Amino acid sequence: xxxxIRAIDTPLxxxxxVASDExxxxxxxxxxxxxxxxxxxHHVETARKWVSAFFQRRDAPVPVLDRGSLTAFQRKVLGILxxxxxxxxxxxxxxxxxxxxxxxxxxxxxxxxxGNPWALLVPCHRVIRKNGAIGNYSGCRGPETKSWLLEHxxxxxxxxxxxEG
Numbered sequence: 493x494x495x496x497i498r499a500i501d502t503p504l505x506x507x508x509x510v511a512s513d514e515x516x517x518x519x520x521x522x523x524x525x526x527x528x529x530x531x532x533x534h535h536v537e538t539a540r541k542w543v544s545a546f547f548q549r550r551d552a553p554v555p556v557l558d559r560g561s562l563t564a565f566q567r568k569v570l571g572i573l574x575x576x577x578x579x580x581x582x583x584x585x586x587x588x589x590x591x592x593x594x595x596x597x598x599x600x601x602x603x604x605x606x607g608n609p610w611a612l613l614v615p616c617h618r619v620i621r622k623n624g625a626i627g628n629y630s631g632c633r634g635p636e637t638k639s640w641l642l643e644h645x646x647x648x649x650x651x652x653x654x655x656e657g
Contacts, residue, residue: 493517496532497524500543504632504640507543507611511535515556518609519543521632539613546612547644557610568592569604570614577618580645584622598622606630617641 493512500507510518511532516539538555545552559567569592576591577583583591585598585605594600605616611631617638621627629638 494531496529497527498536509539515558517558520611566604582618
């Protein structure tokens with residue numbers, strides 16, 4: 493599959509958007525080199541604008557995602573996540589499993605979050621442990637980044653977000 497790759501500078505470091513003509517394949521922290529390809533150009537630009545708006549706490553059009561490499565379970569769990577844990581809110585791994593109709597699948601939900609190809613856009617950082625601890629995070633600087641993202645989203649919203657290591 494041919495893809496276009498573009499960098500985005502964020503408060504947490506450099507991210508890259510990788511897109512095909514079908515949609516955004518991946519958004520994540522990386523030092524990956526950009527390319528000059530015109531492939532996925534519209535999807536790349538839409539994703540770049542969305543990421544910029546996220547850090548500025550503004551709304552922006554959501555890019556089309558290329559979900560071709562996901563399993564049915566990943567599609568289901570990642571697909572409902574933005575609706576059940578909107579900006580500034582969190583959900584536990586177990587409650588996300590319940591919302592997806594997969595009771596007792598919290599570990600599988602954790603695996604789906606760890607394999608999420610769209611950092612920020614599909615907000616896996618909003619999924620926490622049932623005891624309120626933030627849990628793991630595979631992006632950037634791990635739990636430190638997850639904590640920063642949760643604080644960024646909850647700032648000014650009046651949320652009493654409990655963040656523990």
